[in-house]
Structure formats: structure tokens, C-alpha cells
Amino acid sequence: MIYEDENNTREKLFEFRKTNICAVCKGGLDVFLDADLGKAFLACRNDRSHQGILRIYEPTPFEEKGYEAFNIPTRREMMSEELGTGKATKLVKYVGVVSLTREQAMEILSTIWPDAPEVEVLKAAMICHQYGLNPLMKHVFLIPFKRRKGGQVVGEDWVAVLGIKANRLIAHRAGDYSYLDDTPRIMTAQEQERIFGEVDDSKVWAITKLRDSKGNEAPGYGPWPLDEVPYGAEKGNTKTNMAFIRSERNALDRLFAGEMPQGVEVIDEEYASGQILEGEAVGEPPKGGGKSGEQAENESGEGKPGTAVLSPPEARTEATPAAQKPKRDLNTIKTFGDLYQACLDDFNMDRQAVWDELGVSSQIDIVETPRECYQRIAAARQ
Numbered sequence: 001m002i003y004e005d006e007n008n009t010r011e012k013l014f015e016f017r018k019t020n021i022c023a024v025c026k027g028g029l030d031v032f033l034d035a036d037l038g039k040a041f042l043a044c045r046n047d048r049s050h051q052g053i054l055r056i057y058e059p060t061p062f063e064e065k066g067y068e069a070f071n072i073p074t075r076r077e078m079m080s081e082e083l084g085t086g087k088a089t090k091l092v093k094y095v096g097v098v099s100l101t102r103e104q105a106m107e108i109l110s111t112i113w114p115d116a117p118e119v120e121v122l123k124a125a126m127i128c129h130q131y132g133l134n135p136l137m138k139h140v141f142l143i144p145f146k147r148r149k150g151g152q153v154v155g156e157d158w159v160a161v162l163g164i165k166a167n168r169l170i171a172h173r174a175g176d177y178s179y180l181d182d183t184p185r186i187m188t189a190q191e192q193e194r195i196f197g198e199v200d201d202s203k204v205w206a207i208t209k210l211r212d213s214k215g216n217e218a219p220g221y222g223p224w225p226l227d228e229v230p231y232g233a234e235k236g237n238t239k240t241n242m243a244f245i246r247s248e249r250n251a252l253d254r255l256f257a258g259e260m261p262q263g264v265e266v267i268d269e270e271y272a273s274g275q276i277l278e279g280e281a282v283g284e285p286p287k288g289g290g291k292s293g294e295q296a297e298n299e300s301g302e303g304k305p306g307t308a309v310l311s312p313p314e315a316r317t318e319a320t321p322a323a324q325k326p327k328r329d330l331n332t333i334k335t336f337g338d339l340y341q342a343c344l345d346d347f348n349m350d351r352q353a354v355w356d357e358l359g360v361s362s363q364i365d366i367v368e369t370p371r372e373c374y375q376r377i378a379a380a381r382q
């Protein structure tokens, strides 16, 4: 049961009652009044001793169908407003298409973002094709960054990024899942101490706890630097929101290991309206193999507090030494099963030895992705 307090106001308890169910029996929740304390509390309708609440993920019509969720006049109006009439007319045939070919995805991407270099268009198109995503549904974005050298803008780099809703949709296609205990939420200092072994005062950290339909649970952790303003701040985006979506993505990666696209940064599409995010890049989004800690640090050093940042270097994983180049193709390590097999093959380590090395007692305690775990174990053996 959850008692009302400063964090959980009575209004919030009533909100939980509408949006959540009991995590134990999946029964409904009710708000009761504790006459002795004079306080309201939220509890399971079937058994008040049941602990925990959960919210089942259900995509909204737009998340599933994009513009197709609207009638044709509304659809045309929205598309014209967001893309311009010319582009909208050209692309209207692709509205609602969930399995685009690579060529179709390229046509959409290069129509919306005509200045994007072909290599990034191709990369984004492959993601669309492989994962059943459509840029017209705000799943995938191409974003330009100013490249700086010694404070001067010397060029532009483009990156393909995924919206958080696209991540949810990909996971949902792999199976139903729920958010436990009103997560995402901010991690407390005690929680950081317990899970990471230290408290990070330089970032806001969020936690998301997910559970799939088979009862498997996965926590995810996500940071955002306190001294860096996220893109879309003028429209209401916050550091907390960015930490939330990163923690959510981390949890999805772990619950649906092997199902989620790797090496693509997640953004909040709510704040990416229009076609271009004018963020000054301070530190690139992590690319496939992960970059060296030193390089990432130098780049973030160039940024000044207050600059809009799409993606500061991902923290909380030990920096990989620059020279480290494991022979194994890291892209093959997608699931924890892959990790255990790779560690067995390469280092003669069984599963327990992997856990010991990572300092955890079971898989659910692992904070990093399987690939990051492998990199850490491999780095210790160079």
C-alpha cells in the first residue's frame, strides 16, 4: 500500500488507481482512508497486504498507426503543417506503412531531411526496414549537429536517432510489458549507493523497473548531467525527463535483450517536432562499438554549461581503454546468453564467474548491456 505524502499526494493516489493495477494479483486498486492517521492510502482491492503497483504498456493509436490514426482531411492538414505541403503530398502514400522497404524508407528520410548525408540516410533506412519503423510516425529522426574545433564551427554531423515511443513499440511487438512501482522515477542517494557503490552528484539518475508477461523483471538506470540543458528545454523538456527515457531504454534493453536496436541514441520525440533539432553537439551519441573514454571526455570538455545537448557521453560504465580492440565482433553480443557463451569461449569463464567479475549475484543486478559487460571483462584481460 502507498500512503499519501509530499511525493504521493491524494490526487496522485487517485491517478494511480486509474492507471495502475496490483502487481501481485493484477486486481484493481482503491484509495482507502486510514482513520487513525487521517491519511489516505492506495491498496489492492482484493488484499490490502499486496505490495506493488504496475502499469501495463499500451500504445496509443498514433504510436501504432501514425497519421493513419486520423481521418484523411486531418491527416493531410497535420502533415502539411509539419512537413510542408510539397513533402506531405509526396509522402502521403507511406502513411501507416509499417513494413517499409529500405528504398521506401530512404525516399521518406531524404524527402524530410534533404541535407542529410546518404550514409546516415541509409543507416536510418536500415533501422526502419529491420524494425518495422516509419519516420512519418516519428519513430526515427535524422539530426544535424554543429561540429566544433577549438570553439569554431567547422562543419555539420548528422546522426540517426530513435524516439522513445519507437523503442516502446519495438519492445511491445516482442511481448507485453509493464512499468512497476510508478517508475520511471528519480533514484535516491541511498539507491545509488546500494546499486553503484557511490553517489554521483554530477548527474540526475533515474530508474525504471519493467516486468514482462512471463514475470521476468529488469531494472534500468539512466543519467543526465546536471550542468547540461537538454534539447527542447524551451518547449518543456527537462533533465529529469531525459534521465527517465534513458533509464527506460536501459530497462527495455535488458528485458528484451537482443530485440532492441543497438548503438542508436534515444530521444524524446515530443520535443523533436519540426524536422530539425538544433542541438549543439557536445559529445556524440554513443556509436556502435563505444568510443574511448578519453575522447568522449575531451569532447564534453568543449561544451559550456547551458548549451543544448542531445547526448552527453553515456556514463556509469567503466571507460573502455582506447587501445582495447577485442577480436570478437561486439555486435554479436546481444543477449546475456551471448555474453555467457562469449566469456566461456574467450576467457573460459562460466556464468557464475562472469557475475563474480561484474560484482553481482544474479543477472538482474547487472547494470550494463551484455556488450558493455563483455567489453569490461575483456578490458581487464588486456
Ligand SMILES: [Zn+2]
Residues within 6 Å of the ligand: 022, 023, 024, 025, 026, 027, 044, 045, 046, 047, 050
Ligand atoms: Zn492484489
